[in-house]
Amino acid sequence: LNIMNEWYLRDQSKKVSAAYRVKGKAGKPTTNNAIYGYKKDPEDKDHWLVDEEAAAVVREIYRMRYSGMAYGKIAAALNKKGILSPRWYWAIHYGNGSCKCSKLWAYATVKNILNDAVYTGTLTQNCTGTRSYKDKTSIQKPESEWISHEDAHEAIISPETWDAVQEQNQLAKLRSTDTVSYTHLTLPTT
Numbered sequence: 146l147n148i149m150n151e152w153y154l155r156d157q158s159k160k161v162s163a164a165y166r167v168k169g170k171a172g173k174p175t176t177n178n179a180i181y182g183y184k185k186d187p188e189d190k191d192h193w194l195v196d197e198e199a200a201a202v203v204r205e206i207y208r209m210r211y212s213g214m215a216y217g218k219i220a221a222a223l224n225k226k227g228i229l230s231p232r233w234y235w236a237i238h239y240g241n242g243s244c245k246c247s248k249l250w251a252y253a254t255v256k257n258i259l260n261d262a263v264y265t266g267t268l269t270q271n272c273t274g275t276r277s278y279k280d281k282t283s284i285q286k287p288e289s290e291w292i293s294h295e296d297a298h299e300a301i302i303s304p305e306t307w308d309a310v311q312e313q314n315q316l317a318k319l320r321s322t323d324t325v326s327y328t329h330l331t332l333p334t335t
Contacts (some may be wrong), residue, residue, distance in 0.1 A: 152158035158278035169270040178264055183241070183303050193298040200301045202228055203264055207302055210259050210310050215317070220250040230254060239334040242264075259314065265307045268297035 149297075165175045172215050173191040182203040184192040202223070210217045229237065229248055236244035262269060271292045 157243070166271065169292040172227075172268065174268060174295050174297075175270050178235060180261070181234065181258065183262060186288060195299050195301060197266055198232075198238075199234060201310070203258060203301050206258055207264075207304065207306055209307065209312055210313055213313065216255045216259070217252045219255045220252055223250040224256075259310055262307065264300065264302040266298055266300035267293060267295045267305055269293040 168191075169175050174193065179185050179193045179196075182196060182199045184196040186192040186194050200221050206219055206223070209222065210216075214222070228250070230246065231254060232246040232247045233244050236242060259266070269291055271290055272286055273283050273285050275283055
């Protein structure tokens with residue numbers, strides 16, 4: 146009986162994964178909620194529309210990064226202005242009005258927004274997964290397995306802005322890796 150249950154669970158997992166792949170290859174989002182900056186179309190749940198209030202924040206984040214601000218400084222500026230974090234924004238506008246997450250913006254949230262091509266209208270899915278239906282550890286899938294569709298929804302950021310910000314991100318990476326090597330000094334013992 147245990148073996149039969151094991152086979153059943155494995156088959157169910159394969160069917161669910163196949164359904165997500167088919168939906169992704171058709172250019173439809175496989176997430177339950179639209180990403181920050183977008184909202185679900187009330188007439189077609191598989192299409193995203195621009196949420197102008199959140200999109201204005203996304204544009205401001207890209208503008209600040211283009212001007213040279215670091216991720217942490219952008220998060221601090223958004224917190225100072227009192228702008229709700231993406232999870233709280235969703236909870237208030239589309240959820241039940243409360244959330245267990247922080248109301249504050251974090252470095253990682255800003256970094257994720259600035260490195261996600263979804264804001265150019267490109268929907269990329271199947272980037273992460275789990276090891277198996279038993280082990281829920283999240284893994285990064287190779288790029289060959291990613292499913293990407295350009296113009297899947299309206300863009301918030303122009304391709305030119307995207308390219309300029311990605312160049313800023315690369316320059317920041319180079320600055321952080323281009324460090325001076327220090328020799329380990331030992332203090333004399335007395």
